């Protein structure tokens with residue numbers, strides 16, 4: 001075992017997979033000598049050379065599309081989109097090409113690309129360096145979408161994503177990069193895609209969440225335990241395909257569901273989870289399905305009081321959980 | 328002395344001629360089939376543009392990549408895709424490469440490295456560039472041709488792809504079929520340039536404008552560009568001035584075009600021009616010419632029979648080919 005931060009876990013995964021598979025390469029803005037704006041690729045260009053860790057022009061459509069194209073002749077790609085906020089120019093390639101190429105070729109092409117995307121607020125990034133736009137991709141079958149919450153999962157999911165031969169969007173939460181340390185195994189391991197994780201067992205209610213708020217839910221759970229509210233925390237880890245079984249199993253046990261995400265409430269992944277519960281576990285519910293999510297504004301505003309107002313927090317989660325438990 | 332068979336030997340020239348005749352025959356026959364409502368959707372005829380599509384891809388090797396768009400029947404035939412495969416695609420049958428999932432004219436064929444196109448105009452230019460990057464990373468002596476129309480050159484991703492190909496001197500030929508119209512929009516509303524090849528200067532590699540209805544000119548120019556790309560000389564932008572005889576698709580009467588313009592271009596039909604040259608140089612005889620047309624008709628009839636006798640996919644097959652399931 002050794003202790004790593006979330007970002008160190010990502011770098012380890014990248015390094016080990018690059019060592020393991022010489023067909024793997026990465027491209028992105030500032031990822032070379034500079035090591036990426038958050039240093040996720042630090043040292044990799046030195047180890048693997050300028051072409052396997054390729055600094056690109058400021059050109060997101062190119063980064064996404066060329067990664068896809070390169071896989072069509074036998075490579076595997078892990079491009080970096082520096083900020084989730086700037087993925088819009090690449091969406092054409094991700095949605096129209098990557099998500100649909102296998103389908104539109106009748107299964108004759110495959111697209112092993114992992115788009116590493118840095119998302120999320122809470123670090124004073126303002127409107128355009130804080131977005132949580134995972135929902136843009138979760139309604140795109142053909143893609144897989146993962147969002148790790150811990151260093152252990154960050155490494156294991158990234159490795160699993162790289163070894164999967166499908167296009168995957170891997171959302172890294174930038175507030176987690178350095179705020180969290182965890183012991184992880186020294187040996188190679190993966191965390192399977194499509195499987196949620198019960199991060200905490202409980203009977204009173206289920207908190208279903210992913211990414212940064214998983215950690216907030218665990219914090220809230222400690223407070224709530226003192227009041228004899230025993231929450232179960234389900235970390236989805238993969239948003240597409242979603243682990244319905246674990247969601248339903250948990251809700252059937254507790255009878256209460258609190259869904260938490262940082263992204264805007266309207267059109268968010270939470271709505272989908274609520275619908276799954278309504279369709280398949282209605283009879284088990286003792287209270288309305290509840291959501292704690294970002295307010296419906298375009299993105300997280302800059303000024304600190306407003307940013308704090310926007311962000312999901314342990315307190316917001318605990319408050320909502322108390323209400324739900326008392327219903 | 329430079330003779331007609333300096334670029335390709337006589338046998339190859341005959342073979343190329345046959346591919347041109349086959350493309351023309353296939354295209355005209357398919358238009359009839361559409362009018363008889365023998366297949367659904369619409370059809371993008373490329374009659375008149377055979378030289379610019381067939382010739383460059385005829386010069387490719389099996390592992391070389393073609394990144395086509397919607398008007399590239401000839402590029403597929405030139406690459407060697409069997410007519411019955413293409414016809415099955417047009418008929419949306421189970422036997423087509425995409426098993427009926429995409430559009431009749433989105434011909435792709437993984438066994439010969441023809442990338443199945445999407446409808447988003449110009450997206451394929453970026454994929455092609457990625458494939459060329461892939462060849463570079465794999466140290467393979469293969470090349471890519473990306474085909475597109477004049478309309479495609481107005482999109483941002485076109486610029487992003489060419490810019491990147493220039494930076495890395497990638498082994499790719501950008502082949503613009505400038506048929507003077509993008510659906511109903513004339514060239515003068517697409518660009519302030521007269522020659523689109525001028526754009527290449529901005530990307531640091533050569534741009535050439537040629538008569539796209541002159542088989543020998545297309546042959547010579549694309550051969551040079553492909554050889555150069557294969558030998559590490561980087562990309563070339565070839566603008567072929569050419570013309571589609573019919574509407575944007577078969578449901579477009581194309582009455583936005585002056586009849587004199589259509590007549591002018593019909594008088595510059597690439598196929599008789601090439602035929603005459605071959606006859607003059609005693610590469611084919613009149614009898615061989617006739618035989619080529621009747622063989623082409625026979626090949627197309629067989630393709631039609633194959634397609635019409637192929638089953639449709641089962642409705643539930645719409646749910647297949649989303650993800651790669653293997654290791």
Ligand SMILES: Cc1ncc(C[n+]2csc(CCOP(=O)(O)OP(=O)(O)O)c2C)c(N)n1
Pocket residue numbers: 398446447448475476477478479480504506508509510575
């Ligand atoms: C991004 C995008 N915008 C619009 C369309 C609709 N559309 C399809 S083909 C076409 C014209 C394309 O013109 P050009 O690139 O010159 O090719 P041509 O059809 O002449 O071969 C348009 C507008 C599309 N398919 N994709």
